[in-house]
Amino acid sequence: MKLLLTIASTALFTALATPSAAEPPSPLELTGFVELERAVTDETGERRVERIEPKVVVPGDRLIFGTRFANIGTQPIERFVVSNPVPASVSVTPDIDPDVLVSVDGGKSWGRLGELEVVDADGNRRAAQASEITNVRWVLSAIASGETGQLEFPVTVR
Structure with a gap:
């Protein structure tokens, strides 16, 4: 079975970085990406x-x-939040950075993976696993x- 993936957040980031006609240009440029890791x-x-661009x-x-x-403006940007939903066609890998904030309930609550529980x-309550992550922030x-x-997280295609 072949899968072709896209990141929904790419469109979101493009929308955030694209000003309307009435707004001044945004000082922040955002670009979403997907790379395939290949052993050679x-x-x-x-x-x-x-890392290569995935075709299939x-x-x-x-x-x-x-x-x-990239902050292309002349002033610092304070407290910037980047949130990515995890597509259902992939699973976050256990080697995700333990300091990244994640959600296992669709973005309702956030924490580090080692702090979160699921029922x-x-x-019964148990520790959440990387494969149960629904969002990354x-x-x-x-x-x-x-x-x-650059901000990134690893996934495996289901």
Whole structure:
């Protein structure tokens, strides 16, 4: 089965960065991206992982979802929040940064994965797992004028 994925947040970020005719241009540029991680062996026999633009992905492929940002304005941007929903066709991997804020309930509540719990089918509370993450969020205290950066999280195609 072949799957072609898109990030819904790419359209959201484009909308946030595109001013209406009545508004001044936004000082923040945002670009969503998806990269496929692929293991390669070079001519010396050394294995490394490279990231490429995915054309087609299949279950088990590891992807990186992310957002690149740039403050092209002259003033810092204070307390900027980037939230990404996790598409149902992928599962966040256990090696997600433990300091990233996540939700396991569709964005109703947030915390670090190690702090969150879910209720299982028997009504018992247990620690949430990476595969149960529904949303990912970063809160940047400030983005300085001229600053650029990248926020990302790893997923596996279901």
